[in-house]
Amino acid sequence: MLFSVGLLHGSNDLQLLGRTFFKKKKTTFYTRLALYLAVVFAAFSLFFTVPLLALVLFIGVSGYHFGEQHWDEYLGRSPLNKLFFAAYGLGILFLLFFLNPVETSQVIEQLTQFAVPKMWYAYGLLVSAGFFAVILPYYIGAKMISPPKAVQELFLLVVFAVLFRWASLVWAFTIYFIFWHSVPSIKEQVAYLYGKVNKQSVKKYLRGAIWVWLASIVGLVVFFKLMEGGNQSFLTIFFSFLGAITFAHTVIIARMFDQQE
Secondary structure, X not given: OHHHHHHHOOOOHHHHHHHHOOOOOOOOHHHHHHHHHHHHHHHHHHHHHXXXXXXXXXXXXXXXXXXXXXXXXXXXOOHHHHHHHHHHHHHHHHHHHHHOHHHHHHHHHHHHOOOOOXXXXXXXXXXXXXXXXXXXXXXXXXXXXXXXXXXXXHHHHHHHHHHHHHOOHHHHHHHHHHXXXXXXXXXXXXXXXHOOOOHHHHHHHHHHHHHHHHHHHHHHHHHHHHHOOOOOOHHHHHHHHHHHHHHHHHHHHHHHXXXXX
């Protein structure tokens, strides 16, 4: 599932790159591809040169990206809203880590050779939840978020907590990533690129994304085969690959939301 819809939701980044950053400048597909790959390879190399820094950046960027995708439809692009995006998304991630501490620490240690104290997940969750708990009532009072919407979102957090406690780290992340991030993100991208979401526009999106998606799968498999026999596990390589794509994808999607303001 993570390899299907999860990777697919970032497979139209080249087309989005053309619409967001080069709308007024004519660029070829190969120019955009070279720029995109340069960013991805630079980010990917961080996981093997300064892995701890790369991981911290990956968690921070991913948290903001998850929160932005979830809340941008309801809120604007002010600095306070962006802080709220980050607090919400990081809260989701630290909730996942806190409820799966052993598996999380194993993956982090494989990636960075650093043993994370399990209490750090609790601290991260408390800080993120604290910002969220302070800003949300302000938004309700300012009528930026309705009380029914707030109750719905709080209930959803309870659902996430049950899911994260019940499932393994990989399965919990996969289910959240597919159903609460990737699918909504694809809908937003389709609407941005083609004006509306219908059968025809979804087909256009898939036709544009399929080749990049296939190339990503092949590239991941080839790289894993080249690294096979070394000290890196498939999970380590996969999260490094996911992190590298996330950096570029987050910048492109943020630009897309800026242009929709």
